[in-house]
Amino acid sequence: MTELKVLITREQITKRVAELGAEITRDFAGQQVVLLGVLKGAAIFLADLARQLDLDATFDFIGVSSYGNRPSPSQELKSGWDSTGEVRLTKDVDQTMKDKNVIVVEDILDTGLTLTYLKKLLVARQPRTLKIAALLDKPSRRKMPLEGDYVGFKIPDEFVVGYGLDYAERYRNLADICVVPRV
Numbered sequence: 001m002t003e004l005k006v007l008i009t010r011e012q013i014t015k016r017v018a019e020l021g022a023e024i025t026r027d028f029a030g031q032q033v034v035l036l037g038v039l040k041g042a043a044i045f046l047a048d049l050a051r052q053l054d055l056d057a058t059f060d061f062i063g064v065s066s067y068g069n070r071p072s073p074s075q076e077l078k079s080g081w082d083s084t085g086e087v088r089l090t091k092d093v094d095q096t097m098k099d100k101n102v103i104v105v106e107d108i109l110d111t112g113l114t115l116t117y118l119k120k121l122l123v124a125r126q127p128r129t130l131k132i133a134a135l136l137d138k139p140s141r142r143k144m145p146l147e148g149d150y151v152g153f154k155i156p157d158e159f160v161v162g163y164g165l166d167y168a169e170r171y172r173n174l175a176d177i178c179v180v181p182r183v
């Protein structure tokens with residue numbers, strides 16, 4: 001792997017996450033929320049966002065995999081990938097979502113397949129409200145008509161790592177968001 005180029009600095013992330021936190025705090029003033037993180041990529045974003053909320057909040061986590069449809073990481077890097085839309089639940093929530101204000105926290109909104117699947121699954125559990133917070137958004141990659149309610153940054157079609165996002169499970173611990181060069 002060659003060197004990574006910084007796309008979004010840790011300072012930019014901190015500032016934007018604080019703005020999103022303030023917006024969510026305003027929207028849910030006086031109410032309870034469930035922050036529902038999508039493992040594993042959203043873990044760091046959830047941890048930072050949660051501390052910017054002046055709200056009564058609980059955490060839960062859900063795991064999904066589209067692994068069966070993805071090519072090898074190097075292939076994904078070269079040419080992107082075409083999912084057949086098959087998403088699999090690997091870990092379900094621990095608490096009931098019924099009548100809760102659920103905010104799904106995701107690292108990146110790409111084709112939209114994952115969140116479309118999750119939204120359908122969660123709506124069936126009758127939450128009071130269901131919102132999507134995504135740190136990053138690659139609108140040019142979208143295959144499903146889906147938008148985030150709270151979006152940190154819109155980015156071009158690049159493969160990014162850091163701040164929770166991985167390339168073959170590595171680089172999640174980088175403090176900045178970096179582009180992996182397409183070789």
Ligand code: IMP
Nearest residue numbers: 109110111112113114158159160165166
């Ligand atoms: P979607 O179902 O295509 O929207 O996929 C979203 C998931 O794909 C994210 O939760 C990430 O795990 C993964 N993903 C998409 N783009 C990137 C990227 O640039 N870097 C790392 N992971 C990505």
Ligand code: MG
Nearest residue numbers: 039040041107
């Ligand atoms: Mg992910």
